[in-house]
Amino acid sequence: MGKFTADVDAWIQKSERLMQAVAKESVQRTVDEAQTPQAKGGRMPVDTSFLRNSCTANIGSMPSGNSDRSAGPASGGEQQIASTIITWKPGQTLYIGWVANYARNMEFRYGFVRMAAQKWQQTVREVTGELKRRAGR
Helix, strand or coil, rough: CCHHHHHHHHHHHHHHHHHHHHHHHHHHHHHHHHHHHHCCCCCCCCCCCCCHHHEEEEEEECCCCCCHHHHCCCCCCCHHHHHHHHCCCCCEEEEEEEECHHHHHHHHCEEEEHHHHHCCCHHHHHHCCCCCCCCCC
């Protein structure tokens, strides 16, 4: 393999790693935005924290878990979401959802997911800029 071909292959691999990093970090920040409590400037209503703790992630199918707080703690949590995002590869379908039985009503009323999703392009631009600065570009 010639030097040019090796350089192109290295560039492609680096570009793919950067694209994955942008995608994963952007998803994580969007989830963090949606999960920010109203008391900290976000839109997520927090009373018992069940709704917030019911956020979960899954690759390839909709998340499921305990939807009723009388049945015990919600599934998911920050570590579960982060580990799912880390293992996710762009091209696969990644689902993030709140499984509390009243999550849809809270979303309709407060728009915590909608507003975070509306910032997607801005989030991607910010993450891309940060990664470019770190890479010295």
